[in-house]
Amino acid sequence: MSTPLRILILLLSFMMISLSSMSQSNLRWKKVYVQNDTIQLDSLTIFQNSLRVFCGESLLTQNDYYFNGNTRSFYLKYPCGDTLQFRYRVFDIDFQKPVQRIDTTIIYKNDGNITDFYYRDEDDRFDFFGEDEIKKSGSISRGISFGNAQDLSVNSSLNLQLSGKIADNVNILATVTDNNLPIQPDGNTSQLQEFDQVFIQLYGEEYKVIVGDYWLKKPKGYFLNYNKRAQGIFGQYVMGKESEKWMIQGGGALSKGKFSRNTIQGVEGNQGPYKLRGKENEPYIIVLSGTENVYLDGKLMQRGQEFDYVIDYNTAELTFTPRHIITKDIRIVVEFQYSDQNYARSVFVANTEYQGEKLDFWLNIFSEQDAKNQSLQQKLSSKEKLFLSKLGDSIQYALSNSIDSIGFMDNQVTYKMVDSLGIDSILVYSVNPDSAYYRASFMNVGTGKGNYIFDRYTAVGKVYKWVAPIGGQPQGDFEPSRLIITPKRNTMISSGIEYRFNDKWKARTEISTSYRDQNTFSKIHKDDNRGYSNKTYIEGIHKLGKDSLTTWKFKTVVDFEYTSKYFQEVERYRSIEFDRDWNVRGKNYTGDQYVSLLSFQFLNIKYGSIELQAQNFAFGKDYLGNKGRLLGEWNQKGLHASVDASYLDSKSDLQNSYVRHKSDINQTIGPIKIGFEDDHERNVFKENTLLRLDSYQWYDWKVYFGSSDSLINQFQLFYSERYDWRSDSTRLEEAAIARTIGANFDWLSSQNSILKTMVSYRKLDIKTPTLINQQPENTFLGRVDYSLNLWKKALNFTLFYEIGSGLELRKEFLYIEVAAGQGVYTWIDYNNDGIKDLNEFEIAQYPDQAKYVRVFTPSDEYVRTYSNELNQSLFWRPERIWSNKQGILRFLARISDQVRFRVYKKVSDANWEMYNPISRSIADTSLLSLNSSIKNTFFFNRTSPIAGGDYTYSQTNSKYMIASGFDGKSQEYHSVSLRWNLVKVLTIKTSGELGEKRAIVDYTVGRNYSINYHNIKPEIIYQPNTIFRISLEGRYEEKRNQASFGGERAFLSDIGVSIKWNQLDKGSLNGEFKFINIVYNGSQNNSVSYELLESLKSGKNFTWGIGYQRNIVKNLQVNIQYNGRKSENNRVIHTGGVEVRAFF
Structure with missing residues (x-):
């Protein structure tokens, strides 16, 4: 029996045992047929964070509607079909009803004979704003730092x-x-x-x-749609009463981003990351947070590790959670805004809306334009601007030479110019200040189309190398060129009107005009900039009987849409899969577009609805499609059934027939729900009598068994199969079959024990390899999330375990110089050549050394991985339950323990290691990425003020891939710490540590080591009161690098004293002095010595520091810092700083 099947059987057994304990919850499902724009949801108070609104199968975002928690009223901003489904939880009381414990009639007016009591806080806090009704928080600070080994910085x-x-x-x-x-x-x-x-x-x-x-946000209307982040000014004014209201909005700003839409075909067994690209196909972008909408097969997903996907905004990478298995069949669409700083971009909006009893009117204006004379990231010369002015809309040819003469700079990759084989102006990498005058950015132009290839990485960037052509044919992939992004302008004006003739009939029409200029430098190709559109909608609803819950209604809809050939949208306004629904994906059709719809629907609030649609879509003279569609839904006595079926017949350069249907039927019997759903598509393209190779058919069915929606504890088991057929030019032949089995379980009825699990297994078999470009694949995803609290939270346990598969990105990194103290790394020129090599950067030990930051830049190279993640914690605090006991329990109450274990790793092999969270050695080549830590601390007398101790075991491991190899580090140690208050004013502390540090790097030399160390640190503290404390500290430590890595040894002896004076509300003074004697037998000019000597030098070393903090008033503070150090045969290093901080 396979491991996944065993897991499912165990889960099923546990679910059946727990089913009897499932109780009724405050969860509510409600289906509403939309007749008005405002819907009253419930009579009880709704927990707003639990509200989920579905339009069909799509989850609406909070931007699509208004919800008033006080009145429980729901208002839909934009039209969204006839049926909405609501899922939410309610409190069992109405918070809007008045509640009183004292009779208000006993409150009487002060007649002057009663003395008012009040308390005045005698606070000398200076109020910057002088307004007691304004709540303020935060701070402002200004400071300088200086030193004899750094520049002055502010x-x-x-x-x-x-x-x-x-x-x-x-x-x-x-x-x-x-x-x-x-x-x-x-x-x-x-x-x-x-x-x-x-x-x-x-x-x-x-x-x-x-x-x-x-x-x-999107204003009222159909054609104009946007969701942008901006920086500027915006105003809104509302006037009138509920029956007749005007709203005016307007604003001007700098747009913070540009809109992009990515369509991605899922990869079998790859949960991600999926790389997002910009509108101009830019590979490295930053997504603006919160602007993304992610769709799987046309359904809107929800962000969050506990929901559908997570996204790294800085690297523009999207990863899906185990809630959805990503397969070859999944259609991924992502719409988002990303940071674009090629030009300063301004945006202006103006919206007017009138709402009356019968008439609604709206007018919207949107304009977004690049300031062509304010280029930011890309600098344009006069020659390049002239070139763009003659280019028109052919912006794909806007290429320019990227070679720039800047003079030698040691923080950038520089080249010299040479001649070779009769070819001049060849770039050759150089660090010679006398000739390395040039820099260039290189563009991938395709294999065999360029004259340069990637050569190697340096600490400041990539290096490219020229390769000689053979027979006049280029042999490289790159050219010193760049694509110039042209300045653009995008404007749209839309206006519409809606009139409600009576309670049965209403009509709505909207007209719009767009203007898009792809290159504002150029005055040619302007005849295709402007376009027009119109949409007209008529709706009639007739009741077929008296008003009641069982009254049937008949609804008629006539809808017509026209867009001219050159009409351009701001952002998508049609349905997310409109092109796929009409089979026009990737087609270069041109011309005016016409979309029409005639719909007849019978609907009933209690039982459901049935709808018949006739649709038509014409795309110029290139395409004509006619579609019939049937939609139905039925609810009765726990039975729910739905169907969506359509047939499309289209004519273009090909004859096409497209048949689709999707259905779901389920029955709720008490606490159980049983159901079946299926999904089928047959899409056939004929050219003369032959089937096109892009013709296909698939059928997907699923059976499921679970709990009813009204229960607190939820579970579901499911099994599904999918069959794929592909064309061999004569017929559709079976190409692949996939089988999926899975289970979900949520135990939520107890606050002290919460369990959420999900597991799924998919097996893909390839029947005809010649028809489908896919290998057989087994995919296993799972997640367990558990928390437990027992005995008044004396025992706290949490567990999160997840397995999956996806990709790992090979990263590149470079070092960028910043002001001293604002970085993390320091550069040590070990070989004294003046060149910043990758093996010459170390983590800074002192602020004046911290002059560099390491920036990771993504590459295009991904490696297939299998991943697992485990987060586990255990905290045992017996004093919460046994501190008042006697005997052995009172003694055991002194013993506590805390364990934290976290691991996230990715491996390349599909074997047991993909499930095993226990990490291998970082030197294992199949281990691609690792970030793990385990720490267990055993306490004795943790809360005692007299004496106590603890033992700690810790292990940390990290490994990550870079483009030229990998970087791995690990540390393991045991430590013991003891404390004893001899008398009230005198404390003795002692700690010791035994451990090992390892570093394994393969992209450079001189950075590998394995250091064994042990130390002891005694400390005596004298503290006569809360104002003054003085401590005497010591340390003796031995460090030894293993012989295979060099055999260096270091002996460190420290003695120091620290003093602290602190006066409440006044300030504090800190001072310390330390003497460190180091005996070392190795070279002091490499990475190993930096680690062994802790950035100091062999011999006698001194460090000292003074810090003074003074509170001028309660919200104004001055900080003065001074630090110094001296190593043998080296000058004294002084650093200092002054800062003034005001608190609000």
Whole structure:
């Protein structure tokens, strides 16, 4: 019996045993047929974070609707079919109802004979804003740092949050910071904290004004759609009453990003990452956080590790969770905004909307344009601008030579210019200041189309090498060229009107015009810039009986859409799979487009609906498609059934027939739900009498068994099969079959024990290898998430385990110089050649050395991997339950233990290691990526103020791939720490540590070592009161590098004293002095010596420091720091700094 099958049997047994304990919950499912734009959801208070809204099978985002938690009313911003489904949880009370414990009639007016009692806080805090009704938090600081081994640098920070009332009907909400490097939030949660949102908002009952960062959201209407982050000013004013209301919006800003849409075909067994690209096919982009919409097979996904996907915004990489197996059949569509700094880009919007009892009207204006004379990342010469002015819309040919004469710079890759084989202007890498005057960016132009190849990596970037052509044919892949991004302009104006004739009939029409200029430098090719569009919609609903829950209604819809040949959208406004639905994906059709729809629908709130549609789509003279579609849904006595079937007949240069259907039927019997669903497509393209090779057919069916939606504890088992047929030019022949089995289980009824699991296994068999470019594949995904709290939380246990498969990116990195103290790394020129080599950068031990940061840059090279992740923690705190006991229990209450274990690894072999979280040696070649740590601390008398001790075992391992190899480090140690308060003012501490540090690197030389070490650190602390403390510290440590790595040995002896004076609300003074004597037998000019000597030198070393902090008033603070060090035969290094910080 296979391992996946055993797991499923165990899960099924556990589910059946636990089924009897499942109780009714506060979870509610509600289906509503939309008749008005406002829907009353419930009479009880709704937990807003639990609200999920579905339009068909698509999950709506919070940007698509308004929800008023006080009134429980729901308002849909944009039309979305006739049926909405709501899933939410409710509280069992109505928080809007008045609740009182005291009779308000006993409250009476003060007649002057009663003395009011009040308390005044005698706080000398200086109020910058002078307004008690404004809540403020944050700080502002200004400082300088200096030293004899660094340049003077200035640092500053501002972080201020304001909220409150300024005056009557004037409120403020503000976040202000001067952070020049905004932090992108991690894309692994459903809710993002916007670190880089800087704005000031003034608002009242009828208006709001925002200055700073804000979101531009889609206005009312059909054609104009956008979801942008901007930085500027935006205002909104609302006037009128509920029955007749005007809303005016407008703003101008700098656009923070550009829109891009990526269509990706899933790869069998690859959960990710999938690399996103920019609109101009830029390979390295930064996605603006929160702007992405991710679709799988047309369904909108939800971000978050516990949901559907996670995204790395900085590297533009998308990874899917085990909730969805990514296969060769999955269609992935991602729409997003990404940072684009080629030009300063401005955006202007103006929206007007009127809502009346019968009439609605709207007018929207949008304009976005690049400032062609304000190029940012790309610098344009006069010659290049002239070239672009003659190019017109042929922007794919906007290529320019990237060679730039800058003079020698040691922080960039530089070249010299030579002649070879009668060819001049050949770039050759050089670090000679007398000739290395040139820099260049290289563009991949395709194999055999360039004259340069990639040569090697350096600490400051990639190096390329010229290769001689053979027979006049280039032999390389790269050229010193760059694609010039042209400045663009995009404008759209749309206006519409909706009129409700009565409660049965309404009509809506909208017209729009667009203007898009692909190259504002050029005045040619302007005849295709402007386009037009129109959409007209008529709807009629007739009741077939008296009003009741069982009343049937008949709905008629006539819909017509026209877009001219040159009409251009701002962002997608049609359905996500419109092109696929009409079989026009990837087609270069041109001409006006016509879309028409005639729909007849019978619907019933209680039982369901049935709808018949006739649709037509014409694309100029190139394409004509006619489609019939049937949609149905039925609910009765626990039975739910739905169907979506269509037939498309289209004519273009080919004859096409496209048959699709999707159905689902399930029955709920008490706490159990049993169901069956299937999905089928047959898409045939004929050319004369032959079948095109892109013709296909597939059939996917699934049977499932689980719990009903109303239960707190949920489970489901499922089994599915998918059959694929491909064309051999004469007929469709079976090409592949895939079988999938899986289970999900959520135990949520107990707050002290929560379990969430999911597991799935897919086996793909290839029947006819000649028809499908795919290898057989087995995919196994799983996740367990468990938390346990027992005995008043004396025992706390958590477990997260996940297995999957995907890709690992080979990264490149380079070092960039920054101001001293703001970096992480230091450069030590070990070979004294003045060149920054990869093996010459170390982690800085002192602030004046920290002058470099390491920046990872992604490559295009991915490696197939199998991954697993384990996070586990255990905390045993018996004092919570036994501290008041007597005897043995009281003694055991002194013993506690804390264990933390985390591992995330990726391997290349599909064997037991893909499931095993215990890491191999970092030297194992099949281990591609690793980040693991285990730490166990055993405490005795942890909470005692008199004496105590602890023992710790720790092991950390890390390994990551880079383009030229891998970098791995590990550390393992045992430590013991003891403390004893001899008397109230005197404490003795002693600690010892025994361990090993290892580094294994294969992309350079001189960085491998294996160091065994042991040390002891005694300390005596004298503290007579809370104001003053003095401590005497010592250390003796031996370090030995193994003989196979060099055999170096170091002996370190430290003695030092530290003093601290602290006065509450006044300030503090800290000082320390340390003498370190080092005996070392090896070379002091390599990476191993830096690690052994801790960046000091063999012989006598001295370090000292003084820090003074003074509170001028309670919210104004001054900090002064001075540090120094001296090594034998080296000069004294002095560093210092002064900072003033004000707290709000």
